Amino acid sequence: KFLIISLFLYASSTRLFAASVDEDLVGFDGIIKELSQGRTTYRSNYSDPFDNVLIHAGVGLVNSHITLTPGLSEDISGFHKGVEANIGIDLFSKNWKAEGTVRSYGDQKVDNNPLSLKEFDLKIVYQNNANRNLKYHFAFGLAARYLDVRYTKQTIKENDDVTVSNLNQVHEEYTTPSSILAAGASTYISKGLSMGVEFSYRNAMIDETIDKSSFDAIFRVDTHF
Secondary structure, X not given: OXXXXXXXXXXXHHHHHHHHHHHHHHHHHHHXXXXXXXXXXXXXXXXXXXHHOOEEEEEXXXXXXXXXXXXXXXXXXXXXXXXEEEEEEEOOOOOEEEEEEEEEEEEEEEOOEEEEEEEEEEEEEEEEEOOOOEEEEEEEEEEEEEXXXXXXXXEEEEEOOEEEEEEEEEEEEEEEEEEXXXXXXXXXXXOOEEEEEEEEEEEEOOOOOOEEEEEEEEEEEEEEO
């Protein structure tokens, strides 16, 4: 009888221990499952801010009406044609971007005066949708303009109460920082390609230059990726 009772107690205790271990394992597995689900949910809600940042690159044809004021000589004004290349990046928003531009006008005659002009721009651009396929934008920024010009300059000398006026051919170079205001619109041919126009005004920020101002019209094609 003692042996039978001992075997019964042993079997009962073994069964209770196994049940306790199973409960512990189920509880442990539940905790692991809950932690895994929480981790998965956290990752799925995470969004990298760089995922929505687009890079913009394009080229354009520029027609610029420039005004040069050489002092005593007559103002030089006329149209100057050139090309530009630009690249920009979103400022963590679909409405704002920074854009850099390089322009070259080459050697041309404006008002019968040979000149060449190069320019580097940096602009902040605000853009928004006018409708599904049309966007408008406004921009402001700074430009560094490098002008090389030859023109006839009038000089005046006074000797013994006699005023002598001479006309001399001069060759001068100017580096002019200018402010930029621009506005334009573009239509999207596809998600990654657009074309449009932009109008801008540049105004010299210093007095020691003859490159005072310009009005520009640009036809541009841009890619977005």
